[in-house]
Amino acid sequence: MAKVLKGVQVFAPATVANLVCGFDVLGMALQQPQDVMTMRLREEPGIGISHADGYDLPVEPEKNVAGASLLALLEEYPEKAGFEIIIDKKIKPGSGLGSSAASSAGAVVGANYLLGNPFTKEDLVRFAMNGEKVASGVKHADNIAPCIYGGVTLIQSIFPLNIVQLTAPPMYVTVVHPQIEVRTSDARQILRKEVQLKAAIKQWGNIAGLVAGFLKNDYDLIGRSLEDVIIEPVRSILIPGFDDVKKKSKDAGALGGGISGSGPSIFMLSKEEYVAKGVEDVMIDVYTRLGIEFKTYVTMVNYEGAKVQVIS
Numbered sequence: 453m454a455k456v457l458k459g460v461q462v463f464a465p466a467t468v469a470n471l472v473c474g475f476d477v478l479g480m481a482l483q484q485p486q487d488v489m490t491m492r493l494r495e496e497p498g499i500g501i502s503h504a505d506g507y508d509l510p511v512e513p514e515k516n517v518a519g520a521s522l523l524a525l526l527e528e529y530p531e532k533a534g535f536e537i538i539i540d541k542k543i544k545p546g547s548g549l550g551s552s553a554a555s556s557a558g559a560v561v562g563a564n565y566l567l568g569n570p571f572t573k574e575d576l577v578r579f580a581m582n583g584e585k586v587a588s589g590v591k592h593a594d595n596i597a598p599c600i601y602g603g604v605t606l607i608q609s610i611f612p613l614n615i616v617q618l619t620a621p622p623m624y625v626t627v628v629h630p631q632i633e634v635r636t637s638d639a640r641q642i643l644r645k646e647v648q649l650k651a652a653i654k655q656w657g658n659i660a661g662l663v664a665g666f667l668k669n670d671y672d673l674i675g676r677s678l679e680d681v682i683i684e685p686v687r688s689i690l691i692p693g694f695d696d697v698k699k700k701s702k703d704a705g706a707l708g709g710g711i712s713g714s715g716p717s718i719f720m721l722s723k724e725e726y727v728a729k730g731v732e733d734v735m736i737d738v739y740t741r742l743g744i745e746f747k748t749y750v751t752m753v754n755y756e757g758a759k760v761q762v763i764s
C-alpha cells in the first residue's frame with residue numbers, strides 16, 4: 453500500500469451545459485448535487501483510484517475521467533508526484549448534470565491545491581477536458597468551466613482556450629432527472645452535421661440575447677432567449693415527457709429551460725422560489741403519470757465552483 457501524505461476533500465458541483473441555445477459554449481454551475489472526492493498526495497508517482505459509491509466506474513487512471521485529467525496535469529508538472537483519490541459520486545453518470553465533468557474538474561482542482569497551486573484555472577480546464585474526451589469522445593468545456601469557475605461561463609473558443617466568466621442574476625433552478633441513462637457520446641452522434649442558415653440566425657440571436665440578459669440582469673430577455681431550434685428538436689425525442697414538462701413549467705411561471713447538457717435531465721429557470729417549487733410539482737406530476745422513476749432538485753446558481761477543504 454502506498455504511503456499517503458496531506459489530504460483534501462473536494463466538493464465538485466453539478467453543471468448545466470448548453471443552457472438551451474449555447475451548444476458547447478455556455479454552462480452554469482448548480483449548488484446541488486455535488487460530488488465529493490477525497491484526495492491525498494502520496495510519495496510514489498502515479499494515481500490510485502477507488503470508489504465510495506455503487507456506480508462501478510473504472511479504477512484504471514486512463515479509463516476514469518478523473519485519472520485521465522490528472523495524467524494530463526502530471527505531464528505538465530515539472531516534478532514527480534502521485535495521488536490517491538476516493539470518488540464518492542452524488543451526480544449519477546449519464547444524467548446530463550455534468551457527472552463526468554465533476555470528477556474531471558474536481559480531481560484537478562484538488563491536485564492543484566495539494567501541489568501548492570502551480571496552475572491557473574484555465575490550465576485546469578485544459579487538463580480536465582481530457583476527462584471529457586474519455587467520457588464522450590470529444591473535448592468540450594461547457595461543464596468543466598462552470599464547475600471550476602462557478603456561475604455562468606462562456607467558452608468563446610476551445611483551441612485556443614478562451615473562457616469568459618459572465619455575471620448572472622440570482623436564479624432558482626428546478627431539475628428533473630428521469631432515471632434513464634443517455635450517454636453524451638450517443639446524444640452527440642444523432643445530431644445533424646449541417647445547419648440551415650435560417651436556424652443559425654435564430655440560434656445566434658438567442659445566444660447573444662441570453663448573454664446580454666445575464667449581464668443586464670434582464671429576466672424577461674433571459675426567458676425569451678431560452679430557445680433552441682437546432683439541438684433540442686433532435687435530442688428531446690430521447691426524453692419521455694419532455695414537451696409536457698417544458699410547456700407546463702412555463703405555464704407555472706418558469707422563465708424557460710430545456711435539456712440539461714445532453715440529457716435526460718431537464719432544467720427550468722425561475723426568478724422566484726415559489727415558482728421553482730411549483731415547477732417541481734409539475735415535473736413530479738408528469739413523471740408519476742408516465743410511471744418513470746425520477747429525482748428532482750430545487751437549487752440555485754452556484755457562484756463559487758469546486759471547493760477544497762483540508763483534512764488531516
Ligand SMILES: Nc1ncnc2c1ncn2[C@@H]1O[C@H](COP(=O)(O)OP(=O)(O)OP(=O)(O)O)[C@@H](O)[C@H]1O
Pocket residue numbers: 469509510515516517518539541544545546547548549550551552553555556586587588595634635636637712713714715
Ligand atoms: N469518474 C467518473 N465519473 C463519471 N463518469 C465517468 C467517470 N469515469 C468514467 N466515466 C464514464 O463517463 C461516462 C459518463 O459521462 P457522460 O458525459 O455520458 O455523462 P454526464 O457527465 O452525466 O453527462 P453530461 O456531460 O451531458 O452532463 C460513462 O460512460 C462513465 O462510465
Ligand SMILES: N[C@@H](CCO)C(=O)O
Pocket residue numbers: 469470475476477550592594595636639640713714
Ligand atoms: N455540450 C455537450 C454537453 C454534454 O456534456 C453536449 O451537449 O453534448
